[in-house]
Amino acid sequence: MKQKIAVLGPGSWGTALAQVLAENGHDVRIWGNLPAQINEINTYHTNRHYLPDNKIPDSIVAYTDLAEAIAECDAILFVVPTKAMRSVAQQFAATVQNKPVIIHASKGLEQDTHKRISELLLEEIPETHRQAVAVLSGPSHAEEVINHDITTITAASTDLEAARYVQDLFMNDYFRIYTNTDVIGVETGAALKNIIAIGAGAIHGLGFGDDAKAAIMTRGLAEISRLGVAMGANPLTFIGLSGVGDLIVTCTSVHSRNWRAGNLLGKGHKLEEVLENMGMIVEGVSTTKAARELAQKLHVEMPITQAIYDVLYEGKDINVAAKEIMLRDAREENEF
Numbered sequence: 657m658k659q660k661i662a663v664l665g666p667g668s669w670g671t672a673l674a675q676v677l678a679e680n681g682h683d684v685r686i687w688g689n690l691p692a693q694i695n696e697i698n699t700y701h702t703n704r705h706y707l708p709d710n711k712i713p714d715s716i717v718a719y720t721d722l723a724e725a726i727a728e729c730d731a732i733l734f735v736v737p738t739k740a741m742r743s744v745a746q747q748f749a750a751t752v753q754n755k756p757v758i759i760h761a762s763k764g765l766e767q768d769t770h771k772r773i774s775e776l777l778l779e780e781i782p783e784t785h786r787q788a789v790a791v792l793s794g795p796s797h798a799e800e801v802i803n804h805d806i807t808t809i810t811a812a813s814t815d816l817e818a819a820r821y822v823q824d825l826f827m828n829d830y831f832r833i834y835t836n837t838d839v840i841g842v843e844t845g846a847a848l849k850n851i852i853a854i855g856a857g858a859i860h861g862l863g864f865g866d867d868a869k870a871a872i873m874t875r876g877l878a879e880i881s882r883l884g885v886a887m888g889a890n891p892l893t894f895i896g897l898s899g900v901g902d903l904i905v906t907c908t909s910v911h912s913r914n915w916r917a918g919n920l921l922g923k924g925h926k927l928e929e930v931l932e933n934m935g936m937i938v939e940g941v942s943t944t945k946a947a948r949e950l951a952q953k954l955h956v957e958m959p960i961t962q963a964i965y966d967v968l969y970e971g972k973d974i975n976v977a978a979k980e981i982m983l984r985d986a987r988e989e990n991e992f
Contacts, residue, residue: 658681658682658683659682659683659730659731659825660682660683660685660728660729660730660731661677661682661683661684661685661729661730661731661732661733661825662684662685662686662687662725662726662729662731662732662733663677663684663685663686663687663733663735664686664687664722664725664726664732664733664734664735664736664744664748665686665687665688665734665735665736665737665744665762666686666687666688666690666693666694666697666703666706666718667706667735667736667737667798667936668703668706668707668798668799668802668936669735669761669796669798670686670733670735670736670761671686671703671706671707671712671798671802672707672798672799672801672802673733673735673761673792673801673826674686674712674716674733675712675713675716675801675802676801676826676828676831677733677825677826678712678713678715678716679713679828680825680826680827680828682825683715684713684715684716684717685716685717685718685719685725685729686716686717686718686719686725687718687719687720687722687725687726688718688720689720690720691720693705693718694718694719694720695718697712697716697718698717698718701713701714701716705935706798706936707798707799707802710802710803712802722747722748722751723751726748726751726752726756727753728753728754729754729756730756730757731756731757731758731759731821731822731825732748732752732756732757732758732759733759733760733761733792734748734758734759734760734761734762734773734777735760735761735762736762737762737764737937737939738762738763738764738765738766738773738939738942738943739764739766739767739937739942741760741762741766741773741776741777742766742776742780745776745777745780745781746780748780748781749780749781749782749785752781752785754785755784755785755786755787756785756786756787757786757787757788757790757818757821757822758777758781758786758787758788758789758790759789759790759791759792759822760773760774760777760789760790760791760792761791761792761793763793763843763846763847763849763850763939764847764850764939764942764943764946765847765943765946765947765950766946767942767945767946768946770946770949770950770953772839772840772843772844772847773791773843774789774791774839774843777789787818788813788815788817788818788821789813789818790811790812790813790815790818790819790821790822791810791811791812791813791839791842791843791846792809792810792811792822792826792833793809793810793812793842793843793845793846793897793898793902794807794808794809794810794846794897794898794901794902795807795808795809795897795901795902795904795905795906796809796902796905797905797909797911797912798911799911800911801830801831804830805830806830806832807830807831807832808831808832808833808834808897808901809831809832809833809834809897809898810833810834810835810836810842810896810897810898811823811826811833811834811835811836812835812836812837812838812839812841812842812843812898813837813839814837814839816835816837819835819836819837820835823835834896834897836893836896836898838889838890838893840884840887840888840889840890841884841889841890841891841893841894841898841899842893842898844880844883844884844887844889845880845884845889845893845894845898845899845902845903846898846902847939847943847947848879848880848883848884848943848947848961849876849880849899849902849903849906849907850906850914850938850939850940850943851876851914851940851943851944851947851960851961851964852872852873852876852877852879852880852903852906852907852960853903853906853907853912853914853915853918853940854914854915854917854918854921854938854940854941854944854964854968855872855876855918855960855963855964856869856872856873856876856906856907856908856915856918857907857912857914857915857916857917857918857919857920857921857922858918858919858921858922858964858967858974858978859872859918859922859978860915860918860919860922861918861919861920861921861922861923861924862922862923862974862975862978863922864978869907869908872907872960873903873904873907875960876903876907876960877894877899877900877903879956879957879958879959879960879961880894880899880903881894881899882956882957882958883947883950883951883954883956883958886954886956887950887954913934913936913937913938914938914939914940916934917930917931917934917938917940917941918940920933921967921974922974927941927968941968944961944964944965944968944969945965945968945969947961948961948962948965959981959984960981963977963978963980963981964977
């Protein structure tokens with residue numbers, strides 16, 4: 657059934673998801689706050705800053721006016737950076753007139769509160785203006801989805817019917833969706849894998865080989881699982897699409913901005929220089945700080961996250977941090 661859907665956030669991922677929805681026959685509008693970008697989407701059907709080689713369906717209409725964009729929509733898809741999520745949710749709550757399904761496809765933890773994105777959406781959008789909250793997450797690059805590469809991800813909600821609704825909205829012959837009710841696990845895996853991707857990129861930049869990359873990904877997954885379970889997640893989620901699946905794609909691909917940032921750090925570039933030249937948000941940098949604080953609060957050991965924190969925020973030499981990880985006290989592999 658044709659649905660009216662507003663995508664809030666015209667970055668690379670928001671644009672790619674808008675295209676999937678439009679190609680599935682839905683009435684899609686996209687909202688952003690940069691008039692030049694919105695004009696480009698409406699006039700040329702391109703979003704060259706984020707996806708320079710692609711045209712998007714001309715059925716997608718872009719807006720700078722939030723009220724116009726969300727009017728009478730059946731579903732709202734939030735795809736804004738984590739640091740902007742609460743303020744955009746507040747704007748939405750103050751503007752919306754109906755009761756749509758709320759979906760988000762962003763990956764991160766809020767600074768200071770350490771809250772998952774669905775938690776802050778539930779806080780900011782009253783029950784009178786939301787049917788349910790769902791999460792769309794998993795191993796995916798906008799650059800591949802926009803070109804119809806085969807992609808498989810997860811729709812998660814504590815309300816299984818809402819997850820199935822999201823599944824029906826997005827699924828087609830190149831974009832497959834599985835449902836899950838473990839929102840904590842899906843969001844935790846999505847956020848924390850960005851930290852490990854910075855480490856994997858750094859390992860590559862330092863010149864280490866496949867053995868080291870396999871080690872950081874595997875032991876990184878152990879850290880993600882430990883913290884996720886301490887937060888209330890189902891451990892099986894972390895061997896699924898939003899756990900090991902998302903970790904693999906983010907830690908091995910040049911499309912991953914977190915991997916690219918780590919790679920440049922490993923080659924000796926300063927963090928400020930890396931972030932300035934990236935041109936897009938590197939979520940793993942802020943997530944590292946939030947995850948470290950959360951791990952300390954929950955008494956969860958996360959040595960890789962701590963090492964990456966030391967490099968990013970304490971100025972530790974990246975070669976020293978790598979050696980210190982290897983020289984930690986001996987452990988059993990299956991400690992949880």
